[in-house]
Amino acid sequence: MRDSIVMPRRKTRQIMVGNVPVGGDAPIAVQSMTNTLTTDIDATVAQVFSLEEAGADIVRISVPDAESAAAMPEILAQTNLPIIADIHFSYKMALLALDAGVHGLRLNPGNIGSRDRVERVVKAAQERGVSIRIGVNAGSLEKEVNEKYGEPCADAMVESALGHIRILEDMNFNDIKVSLKASNIPMTVAAYRKLADKVDYPFHLGITESGSLFGGTVKSSVGLGLILADGIGDTIRVSLAAEPKEEIKVGFEILKSLGLRHRGVNLIACPSCARQKFNVIETVQLLEERLAHIQESVDVAVIGCVVNGPGEAKEVDLGITGGYPVHTFYHDGEKFGKVRSNTMVDSLVEEVEKRAAMIREAKEKGNA
Numbered sequence: 001m002r003d004s005i006v007m008p009r010r011k012t013r014q015i016m017v018g019n020v021p022v023g024g025d026a027p028i029a030v031q032s033m034t035n036t037l038t039t040d041i042d043a044t045v046a047q048v049f050s051l052e053e054a055g056a057d058i059v060r061i062s063v064p065d066a067e068s069a070a071a072m073p074e075i076l077a078q079t080n081l082p083i084i085a086d087i088h089f090s091y092k093m094a095l096l097a098l099d100a101g102v103h104g105l106r107l108n109p110g111n112i113g114s115r116d117r118v119e120r121v122v123k124a125a126q127e128r129g130v131s132i133r134i135g136v137n138a139g140s141l142e143k144e145v146n147e148k149y150g151e152p153c154a155d156a157m158v159e160s161a162l163g164h165i166r167i168l169e170d171m172n173f174n175d176i177k178v179s180l181k182a183s184n185i186p187m188t189v190a191a192y193r194k195l196a197d198k199v200d201y202p203f204h205l206g207i208t209e210s211g212s213l214f215g216g217t218v219k220s221s222v223g224l225g226l227i228l229a230d231g232i233g234d235t236i237r238v239s240l241a242a243e244p245k246e247e248i249k250v251g252f253e254i255l256k257s258l259g260l261r262h263r264g265v266n267l268i269a270c271p272s273c274a275r276q277k278f279n280v281i282e283t284v285q286l287l288e289e290r291l292a293h294i295q296e297s298v299d300v301a302v303i304g305c306v307v308n309g310p311g312e313a314k315e316v317d318l319g320i321t322g323g324y325p326v327h328t329f330y331h332d333g334e335k336f337g338k339v340r341s342n343t344m345v346d347s348l349v350e351e352v353e354k355r356a357a358m359i360r361e362a363k364e365k366g367n368a
Contacts, residue, residue: 010231012202015131015175018082018103020057022131022177022234023202028260029235030251031058031204032244033086038068041075047244048079054248055263055295058235060084060106069096076101084133091117098124106133108160109167110142122171131175133204134164136191138182152182154190161195176201177234181208185223192227202234213242217250224254262297265352268312269302276304277322278341290349296356300348301330318351320344 014024022029032051036043038061048059063069063085076083084104085097091112094105098121105125109118109132125132138152141160149156157180168176178201180191188207196203207223210216220238227233238247238254255261267287272280284302291300301319303309313319313330321328326338329347339347 008231010196010203010233012200012234013174015177015202016129017058017084017131020082022204026234028228028233028255029057030055030248030255030261031060031084031235031237032056032247032251033060033062033237035244038062038064038075039071041071041078044071044075045078048075048081048083050245051248052079052081054245055252056081056248058082058084058104060086060237062086063093063097064088065093066096069093069100072097072100072102087112091121094121095124098128098130101128102130104131104133106135108134108136108164110164118167119171122168122173125175126173129175131177132168132173134161134168134176134178135204136161136164136178136180137208138184138187139208152184152187154187154194157182157187157191158194158198162198165199165201174201177204178202179204179206181206181239183207183209183219185219185226188223189226192232193230196230196232203232205233205236206239208239210239211241213240213246216240216242220250221254221257225258228254228258228260263295264297265291265294266297266299267291267302268299268316270304270308272304275307275322277324278304278327278344280304280322283345286345287348290345291352294352294356296359298352298355298359300352302348317355318348320348 012023014026015022020029034044034047036047038044051059059081061083082103084106085102087094087105087107089111094107112118136157138157141152141156145156145160161178161180180195182188185207192203205224205227207220210219224236236251238250240247252261252263256266267284269284270280299316301312301316303312304322306321309321313321314333319330326340327344329336329339
């Protein structure tokens, strides 16, 4: 197992979203949002289960109208993950969602009406122990903030966030996390850095409306990577125009790349060249498909030749280095045996599954 450098984390207060701690010394939570009609209970429940299987810690569901709010009790009764209700403008939807039993709210208190309306929502959230995420988005800043700055910018986003925070603090409500999302990466990064110096609330990170599975993954990896490398961030969502479970996969890959979460197989593979002694690209694709069910953290190196192969293989749990006519198998940095191309994938999958079972068994014994 290769050593990982523990990156320093910004110190924040800790809040709860259902049974998931956010902030403090808690692991960075990975979340996504359903894209089904909330009124379609079966489809929404199925998607929540799909996200749970992919590893999601938290799921957000939009509650835009009374019909959607009426569906929430049944959705909550059938699912296991903490559910955050996404609320825009309507304090009534926030109250209905709280009555349904949601574990968190996403809203901007300045956008749901008079102080009396905000107080009703805050009181209901306090009574139920429900946290609130203040979600600032560059595309929907308050009119007066936009007029002051002329256009969306990091300072405008921070000012908006501080204004919403102040409303809740004035009501003695502090179970808050904050997000500052824009599709512009430099603006988003600057906003989080600026606000991090002003408050100790946990932050939810995201590059909003980042694009397709490919383009959005690149943009989110760059933007979230810059922020996370500063030690900022307590929960993340990768916003993709793709199936929601893909957001979870990408989110974990981003965190794994920085050593911030360890879930599933971490595949280290060479890009392949004329030196390769087996088809690296095809092998890695097959391994990704066949090892997608593994939840335990296992580092695997797949290197096509002996230039970098032995060195990489010595730093991981399991590794393959291309040779001729057979390839070398490594276990815990030591040569384990030889394997041919036609049995290589099957052999590696078998060994990964054995390693995962050992990790799982040791964990269960430790919890006994």
